[in-house]
Amino acid sequence: MSLRRCWARPAQALAQAVEVLLEAEGWSEDVRLLEVWEMIDAVVPHAQLRSAVATVTGLVPPPDAEDDGGWRAAMAGGDGERRWRASTPPCPGS
Numbered sequence: 001m002s003l004r005r006c007w008a009r010p011a012q013a014l015a016q017a018v019e020v021l022l023e024a025e026g027w028s029e030d031v032r033l034l035e036v037w038e039m040i041d042a043v044v045p046h047a048q049l050r051s052a053v054a055t056v057t058g059l060v061p062p063p064d065a066e067d068d069g070g071w072r073a074a075m076a077g078g079d080g081e082r083r084w085r086a087s088t089p090p091c092p093g094s
Contacts, residue, residue, distance in 0.1 A: 006055070006059070007055075007056070007059065009052070010051070010052035010053075010055040010056050011052075011056070013044045013048050013049055013051075013052035014049070014052050014053070014056065016040075016043045016044045017040045017043065017044050017049055019043075020036070020039050020040045020043055021036065021040070023039075024036045024039070
């Protein structure tokens with residue numbers, strides 16, 4: 001499975017959750033965190049969201065890591081992806 005396909009579901013889940021968060025900005029000032037979580041959970045279940053965060057966290061380099069080009073090559077596909085893939089966790093369901 002390519003990295004792009006591996007990222008598709010987790011990225012979609014994260015995007016849906018963030019969309020609800022951004023929407024919540026327009027709700028009343030009295031909105032509680034629990035209400036926001038309930039709205040997010042209605043769009044993407046909490047367990048799926050946790051899994052998405054874990055997948056993406058495992059696939060991207062830490063914010064303070066030096067980019068030696070390996071990560072960018074992996075995203076571009078080809079041999080770079082195969083070399084980089086050997087050092088990354090497997091995609092869920094693969």
